[in-house]
Amino acid sequence: MTKSSIKLRAQIKNGVTTVKALISHPMETGLRYNKKTGQPIPAKFIKNVKCLSNKKVLLNSQWGIAVSKNPYVSFRYSGGNTGDIIEFSWIDNTNQSDSIEAKVK
Amino acid sequence: MMLENKFNTNVSRVISGRELFSSRRLSISRRLFLKETLNSAAISLAVSSGILLPMQAFASWNEAAFTASNLQTAIKSALGSDLTEASNKITIKAPKTVENGAIVPITVSSSLEEISTITLFSENNSTPLVAHFELDKDCDAFISTRIKMGKTSNVVAVVSASRKNYSTRKQVNVTIGGCGS
Structure with a gap:
């Protein structure tokens, strides 16, 4: 099994669950040029990011090229329980995608 | 519509x-x-x-909004209206000055009720729309992420609550740009 591109943590404290995700992705804008060859570097960036808990969509987002390389995103929600399954997924402009699941701690 | x-x-x-x-x-x-x-x-x-x-069913990607080259058009394409009410109930946590515009940590939080979306813009980027987050009603009005900024600019956060758009802005000084430079 290859290593997932996503690191996901979900922690509950005083009824509020904090979800933190770190994605390993180049987030190439398509505006840069290879300095040696002068060729443009093709765009490769994440377009959609989604996070679900118990099949319920918590976060649904659209990203542009201005999200940093190796994106980090964090959000909070209430009403979670320890042991809930959090599912996090992304898809980029080349239709590459990845997803991961984690338990709320 | x-x-x-x-x-x-x-x-x-x-x-x-x-x-x-x-x-x-x-x-x-x-x-x-x-x-x-x-x-x-x-x-x-x-x-x-x-x-x-x-x-x-992944949400579609709003191409018009992400390719808009000025802030007003981007806000209008992303949210359907460019009318936003300035609000002091939204907080943008961002560094005053960053050396490297490629990684600017931004945290947006708000005390507004019934939040549905949080949208981030960087005014002087060639395409100002950075990211659009749709939040469930259980979610707190809180998003933290890292963005790229081409040059010194205002970061604008638009929060949509109870079907109205509220915005706030904060200037971030960038010494080295992070967008295609």
Whole structure:
């Protein structure tokens, strides 16, 4: 099994669950040029990011090229329980995608 | 409405039924109305019975908004209206000065009620729209992420709450740009 591109943590404290995700992705804008060859570097960036808990969509987002390389995103929600399954997924402009699941701690 | 419609092609919005009654469709025939109502009922049934999971339908990507080259157009394409009310109930946590515009940590939080979306813009980027987050009603009005900034600019956060858009801005000084430079 290859290593997932996503690191996901979900922690509950005083009824509020904090979800933190770190994605390993180049987030190439398509505006840069290879300095040696002068060729443009093709765009490769994440377009959609989604996070679900118990099949319920918590976060649904659209990203542009201005999200940093190796994106980090964090959000909070209430009403979670320890042991809930959090599912996090992304898809980029080349239709590459990845997803991961984690338990709320 | 057209813009909003383009923006939200995901299942949950289609079945909300709200757009069936929107002004754009007031002129449609009764036959079409019934047909569409039945169709959306079928979709909602499929969703509730688990045949069609909403998670499989990724939201579309609002190309018009992400390619808009100035802030007003970007806000309008992303949110359907460029009217935003300045609010002091939104906080942007960002560094005053960053050396490297490629990684600017931004945290947006708000004390507004009934938040549905948080949208981030960097005014002087060649395409100002950075990211658009749709939050569930259980979510706190809180998003933390890292963005790229081409040059010194205002970071604008637009929070949509109770179907109204509120905004706030904060200037971030960038010494080295991070967008295609």
